[in-house]
Amino acid sequence: MTPAVDREVIVAGAGPAGIATAVALSARVPGLTSRILCLDKASFPRDKPCGGGLTGHAHAALAVLGLPIRVPRVACGEGRIxxxxRTRDVALGRPVDIVRRRExxxxxVEQARARGIEIATGEGLASFEVDARAGLVRIVTSAGRRLTTRVLVGADGAGSRxxxxxxxxxxxPLRLFQAEVEAPAALAPTIAGRMIYDFSLMTRxxxxxxxxxxAPDGRINVGAMHTPTRKVSGAxxxxxxxxxxxxxxxxxPDGARGWPAWRYRASASISAPHLLCVGDAAGIDALTGEGIAVGLEQGPIAAAAxxxxxxxxxxxxxxxxAAVRRAVVGRELALDDRLAxxxxxxxxxxxxxxxxxFDRRMQELYAARVSGSEVLADRKTALLGALGRHAFAAPARLAMLRLG
Ligand SMILES: Cc1cc2nc3c(=O)[nH]c(=O)nc-3n(C[C@H](O)[C@H](O)[C@H](O)COP(=O)(O)OP(=O)(O)OC[C@H]3O[C@@H](n4cnc5c(N)ncnc54)[C@H](O)[C@@H]3O)c2cc1C
Structure with missing residues (x-):
C-alpha cells in the first residue's frame, strides 16, 4: 500500500526553476495542485545577483508555462562583442529583455500563488532523508516543520542541498560578480537597446x-563571469x-556581489530515487552563464517525470x-559546455x-540561438563549416586580433 505523505511533491526553492516545475506540474495534473508545496528560505521580493537577461528561450518557456512578463524590462535588439x-554588433532576431530579478x-511567485500553488517563504529546506523502504522523503524545514513527501525537487539554486x-x-563553479549602477550620460547612446559583452580582460x-x-529606470546592470580554468581570487x-x-x-560601487554557479555537465546525474534537480541546482550554461531560461525549460521536463x-x-x-540531456535545453547546454x-x-x-x-556566420548562428530561432546543437554542418573556414582564416584573424 502507498504510504500517506504530507505532500506528494515538495519543491525546495521558488526561483524561476522551482516556480516553472510547480506551475508545469499543476497544469499537467490539476488535481495535484493542493498537494504541491514550494518552500523558499527567502521572503519575496528578494535580491538575486543576475544580469537579468531573458533570451528567446526564456520567452518561449514562459509562454509554454502561461507566465507573462509583468515587470519593467528593457528590450535589447542587439549584442555587441x-x-x-574591436567591436562587432550582432542583431538579435528576437530582443533579449533585461529585467530586475527582485521584481x-x-x-x-505571485502568478504561481494565483494558480493555487502554496508557496511558503522565509522557510527553507534544512535537512532531508530519503527512506527508500517506505518510499518517501522526510524533510525538516528551517522553521522546524517535519514533512513527508514522495518527491523532493531541488530548485534551491547554486548552494543546493x-x-x-x-x-x-x-x-x-563559475564565479560571477554583479552590480546595478547609474548609467553615465555619455554611455546612454552606446547602451541603448544593446547588450555589451567585453572579452578584453581575457588578456589579464x-x-x-x-x-x-x-536596466530599467535608466540604470545599467554590470558584471563579470569567470571560469576557474585559471585561479583568480574573488577580489x-x-x-x-x-x-x-x-x-x-x-x-x-563597493560591495559588488560575487556568486558561484555550477556548470551543467551532460554526463552528470541530476536525479536519484525520489529526488530531482532543476535550474542552478542542475547546472547552468558554461559559455554564457545563462540560467533563467535553463530553469524555465527544465521545469516542465521535471514535471513530466x-x-x-x-x-x-x-x-x-x-x-x-537522459530526458534533460535529450531535450533542446540539454543539447544546447552540452554544446556550450564544449565551446566554453x-x-x-x-x-x-x-x-x-x-x-x-571575425566569423560573421558564426555570430549570426549564435544570435539565432540566443533569439531562440535556432537550436545550435542541431546545426552541426554549419558549425563544422565555421571551423573549416577558421582553419584557413585563423592566421590572418589572429594577426588582426593582435593589432586590435
Ligand atoms: C551574477 C550573475 C549574473 C547572471 N546573469 C544571468 C543572465 O543575464 N541571464 C540568465 O538567464 N541567467 C543569468 N544568471 C544565472 C541565473 O541567475 C540563474 O541561473 C537562475 O537564477 C537560476 O534559477 P533557479 O531558480 O535555479 O535558482 P535561483 O534563482 O537562485 O533560486 C533559488 C531559490 O532557492 C532558494 N533557496 C536556497 N536554498 C534553499 C533552501 N535550503 N531551502 C529553500 N529554498 C532555498 C533561494 O532563496 C532562491 O530563491 C546569472 C547568475 C549570476 C550569479
Missing amino acids: VYGH FDADL VRRTLAVDDRP GLRGYLWLFP EIEGLLREGLRPYGVAL IATALTSGDFAFAGYT SLLYARHGFSVWLSLML
Whole structure:
C-alpha cells in the first residue's frame, strides 16, 4: 500500500526553476495542485545577483508555462562583442529583455500563488532523508516543520542541498560578480537597446567576459563571469571588473556581489530515487552563464517525470537525467559546455575569440540561438563549416586580433 505523505511533491526553492516545475506540474495534473508545496528560505521580493537577461528561450518557456512578463524590462535588439578596440554588433532576431530579478521572481511567485500553488517563504529546506523502504522523503524545514513527501525537487539554486547529495560534478563553479549602477550620460547612446559583452580582460587572466546591460529606470546592470580554468581570487575578479568598466566611464560601487554557479555537465546525474534537480541546482550554461531560461525549460521536463512517477509508482527517476540531456535545453547546454572549454581554456583563447569576432556566420548562428530561432546543437554542418573556414582564416584573424 502507498504510504500517506504530507505532500506528494515538495519543491525546495521558488526561483524561476522551482516556480516553472510547480506551475508545469499543476497544469499537467490539476488535481495535484493542493498537494504541491514550494518552500523558499527567502521572503519575496528578494535580491538575486543576475544580469537579468531573458533570451528567446526564456520567452518561449514562459509562454509554454502561461507566465507573462509583468515587470519593467528593457528590450535589447542587439549584442555587441568587444575585444580591445574591436567591436562587432550582432542583431538579435528576437530582443533579449533585461529585467530586475527582485521584481521578476517576486512576480512569478505571485502568478504561481494565483494558480493555487502554496508557496511558503522565509522557510527553507534544512535537512532531508530519503527512506527508500517506505518510499518517501522526510524533510525538516528551517522553521522546524517535519514533512513527508514522495518527491523532493531541488530548485534551491547554486548552494543546493539536494545537489550536494547527488555529487553531480567535481568541477569548481563559475564565479560571477554583479552590480546595478547609474548609467553615465555619455554611455546612454552606446547602451541603448544593446547588450555589451567585453572579452578584453581575457588578456589579464579573466576566463570569461564583462557585461554591461541596460536596466530599467535608466540604470545599467554590470558584471563579470569567470571560469576557474585559471585561479583568480574573488577580489581579483572584482578588481578586473572595476578596471574593465573604467573605459565605459562606469565606477563600480563597493560591495559588488560575487556568486558561484555550477556548470551543467551532460554526463552528470541530476536525479536519484525520489529526488530531482532543476535550474542552478542542475547546472547552468558554461559559455554564457545563462540560467533563467535553463530553469524555465527544465521545469516542465521535471514535471513530466514527476507525473509519470506518481502514476506508475516508480520513483527512481532513472530516465530524468537522459530526458534533460535529450531535450533542446540539454543539447544546447552540452554544446556550450564544449565551446566554453575551448574559449575559456587556460591557454590559447585567442584562436577561439578570433573565430567569434571575425566569423560573421558564426555570430549570426549564435544570435539565432540566443533569439531562440535556432537550436545550435542541431546545426552541426554549419558549425563544422565555421571551423573549416577558421582553419584557413585563423592566421590572418589572429594577426588582426593582435593589432586590435
Ligand atoms: C551574477 C550573475 C549574473 C547572471 N546573469 C544571468 C543572465 O543575464 N541571464 C540568465 O538567464 N541567467 C543569468 N544568471 C544565472 C541565473 O541567475 C540563474 O541561473 C537562475 O537564477 C537560476 O534559477 P533557479 O531558480 O535555479 O535558482 P535561483 O534563482 O537562485 O533560486 C533559488 C531559490 O532557492 C532558494 N533557496 C536556497 N536554498 C534553499 C533552501 N535550503 N531551502 C529553500 N529554498 C532555498 C533561494 O532563496 C532562491 O530563491 C546569472 C547568475 C549570476 C550569479
